[in-house]
Amino acid sequence: MTMLKEGRPTAPQAVATGHMLPATATGNRALMLEEALIFEIGSTDTTGVDFADAPQVASRLGSLTRTDAIGLPGLSEQETVRHYTRLSRQNYAIDLGLFPLGSCTMKHNPRLNEKVARMPGFADIHPLQPQSTVQGALAVIHELARWLVTLTGMHSVAMSPKAGAHGELCGLLAIRAALEARGDARSVVLVPESAHGTNPATAAFCGYKVEDIPATPDGRVDLEALKARLGADVAAVMITNPNTCGLFERDMKVISDAVHAAGAFVYCDGANFNAIVGRVRPGDLGVDAMHINLHKTFSTPHGGGGPGSGPVVLSAALAPFAPLPFVEKQDDQFILVEEETAQDHHGQTFGRMVAFHGQMGMFTRALTYILSHGADGLRQVAGDAVLNANYILRSLEDVLDAPFGGSGPCMHEALFSDKGLAEGFTTLDIAKGLIDEGFHPMTMYFPLVVHGAMLVEPTETESKVALDQFIMALRSLAERAKAGDEALKGAPYHAPRRRLDETLAARKPVLSWTDPALAVAAE
Numbered sequence: 001m002t003m004l005k006e007g008r009p010t011a012p013q014a015v016a017t018g019h020m021l022p023a024t025a026t027g028n029r030a031l032m033l034e035e036a037l038i039f040e041i042g043s044t045d046t047t048g049v050d051f052a053d054a055p056q057v058a059s060r061l062g063s064l065t066r067t068d069a070i071g072l073p074g075l076s077e078q079e080t081v082r083h084y085t086r087l088s089r090q091n092y093a094i095d096l097g098l099f100p101l102g103s104c105t106m107k108h109n110p111r112l113n114e115k116v117a118r119m120p121g122f123a124d125i126h127p128l129q130p131q132s133t134v135q136g137a138l139a140v141i142h143e144l145a146r147w148l149v150t151l152t153g154m155h156s157v158a159m160s161p162k163a164g165a166h167g168e169l170c171g172l173l174a175i176r177a178a179l180e181a182r183g184d185a186r187s188v189v190l191v192p193e194s195a196h197g198t199n200p201a202t203a204a205f206c207g208y209k210v211e212d213i214p215a216t217p218d219g220r221v222d223l224e225a226l227k228a229r230l231g232a233d234v235a236a237v238m239i240t241n242p243n244t245c246g247l248f249e250r251d252m253k254v255i256s257d258a259v260h261a262a263g264a265f266v267y268c269d270g271a272n273f274n275a276i277v278g279r280v281r282p283g284d285l286g287v288d289a290m291h292i293n294l295h296k297t298f299s300t301p302h303g304g305g306g307p308g309s310g311p312v313v314l315s316a317a318l319a320p321f322a323p324l325p326f327v328e329k330q331d332d333q334f335i336l337v338e339e340e341t342a343q344d345h346h347g348q349t350f351g352r353m354v355a356f357h358g359q360m361g362m363f364t365r366a367l368t369y370i371l372s373h374g375a376d377g378l379r380q381v382a383g384d385a386v387l388n389a390n391y392i393l394r395s396l397e398d399v400l401d402a403p404f405g406g407s408g409p410c411m412h413e414a415l416f417s418d419k420g421l422a423e424g425f426t427t428l429d430i431a432k433g434l435i436d437e438g439f440h441p442m443t444m445y446f447p448l449v450v451h452g453a454m455l456v457e458p459t460e461t462e463s464k465v466a467l468d469q470f471i472m473a474l475r476s477l478a479e480r481a482k483a484g485d486e487a488l489k490g491a492p493y494h495a496p497r498r499r500l501d502e503t504l505a506a507r508k509p510v511l512s513w514t515d516p517a518l519a520v521a522a523e
């Protein structure tokens with residue numbers, strides 16, 4: 001091992017520790033402080049601000065007047081800042097390290113995006129302001145819409161949906177409106193087995209009966225099974241491309257032609273657009289509606305980092321049914337069209353998805369990202385994302401089973417299974433081990449078509465150094481799980497909390513806090 005002149009090792013070193021670390025008096029570890037609930041550290045008579053007493057007014061609440069104290073804990077300003085800062089340090093984030101969650105596209109959020117989104121002309125405006133005073137913001141929505149339509153080769157786009165799943169709802173509502181407009185009541189939506197859970201949920205929410213389409217052994221939609229099921233009762237097929245096995249659906253055009261010939265529509269789940277942006281236009285593949293997760297493909301923050309945004313691109317057949325409002329350019333003015341009139345050339349909107357125009361902060365960030373890459377840069381994004389995923393796939397397939405590794409390169413995510421781990425060792429053990437190694441776990445047990453699935457998506461923003469560290473960590477965990485290293489079953493050892501009973505937490509969540517003193521008194 002070589003040392004830098006500061007005396008730090010230049011390469012990560014395995015740290016051997018006994019699994020029973022010596023206890024500290026406080027429960028704190030190194031500079032990570034153990035944090036209690038705000039109910040435990042706060043007090044009802046502490047506050048960070050001083051308010052003058054409220055003036056005496058005659059109460060009009062009648063019997064609704066509160067009789068007890070509200071009982072909310074208070075903290076001083078400094079205690080508040082520390083409480084939430086400590087909690088935030090227990091949260092893993094894309095700004096701390098690689099976030100390999102497959103199907104989530106957790107990529108770096110460029111600081112330029114943040115700078116632009118915070119400009120007062122975008123950040124400090126109100127949706128009810130006169131349109132003449134927000135022309136710049138409307139221009140951003142219009143320009144972003146133009147890019148999305150161009151990149152996807154589609155007819156138009158509904159900008160207002162606020163997440164991928166919300167976009168699915170928008171797309172299916174447009175499909176339902178189009179079918180109703182032609183007096184064609186259809187009741188079934190077909191969804192491949194490997195679909196993201198939001199797809200069947202959306203279809204069911206819209207009142208459709210959901211039927212599964214099986215996958216072929218190479219991880220793609222079974223074309224023959226799909227064709228055999230098409231008929232006069234099928235409203236739509238929902239397909240993810242690239243799919244959740246990290247593979248491109250090569251038969252997409254054949255599928256679309258067959259679906260259209262049967263009078264149905266093609267919904268494409270575009271959450272994985274990152275892998276094909278600038279290279280494939282879904283419009284050319286016969287797609288009728290597809291959501292784009294701006295928070296995945298176009299790098300806007302998500303998860304704990306911020307809200308999503310899920311514009312839906314639409315084919316000419318569905319465009320007349322798009323939701324309100326939308327931005328139009330008339331002469332030199334941008335107009336937010338809020339209502340349609342009977343003689344309006346737009347036709348038969350199904351209604352609205354949201355109160356206003358959508359997620360402005362995400363539009364600004366996504367357009368900044370698009371403009372800072374340019375058309376050629378976006379093409380490179382897809383290439384680099386696919387290269388990074390294949391680097392992980394090929395670097396680990398000798399220690400981890402890659403169920404579709406034999407069917408050629410993957411797209412933007414590498415899929416492994418638990419096959420070959422020692423008896424009694426599971427995907428969960430590897431995921432928990434990753435926490436000790438400093439990485440957020442990968443997506444696990446999804447897609448359902450692969451036993452003990454581990455789905456890893458590095459995205460294009462990770463460097464080779466970062467990928468190599470991650471590969472080293474996952475390789476070591478795979479080797480331990482294959483060798484039957486019992487210690488792995490207890491991981492994580494170094495996290496603020498050890499392994500939890502996740503089933504109990506999901507089935508019987510404890511969502512309210514009871515003062516232990518009162519609980520004792522009640523006994």
Ligand SMILES: *Cc1c(COP(=O)(O)O)cnc(C)c1O
Nearest residue numbers: 103163164165196198269271308
């Ligand atoms: C993320 C994702 C969704 C849902 O998108 P949200 O923005 O989280 O609602 C749907 N399908 C796939 C394949 C996804 O990866």
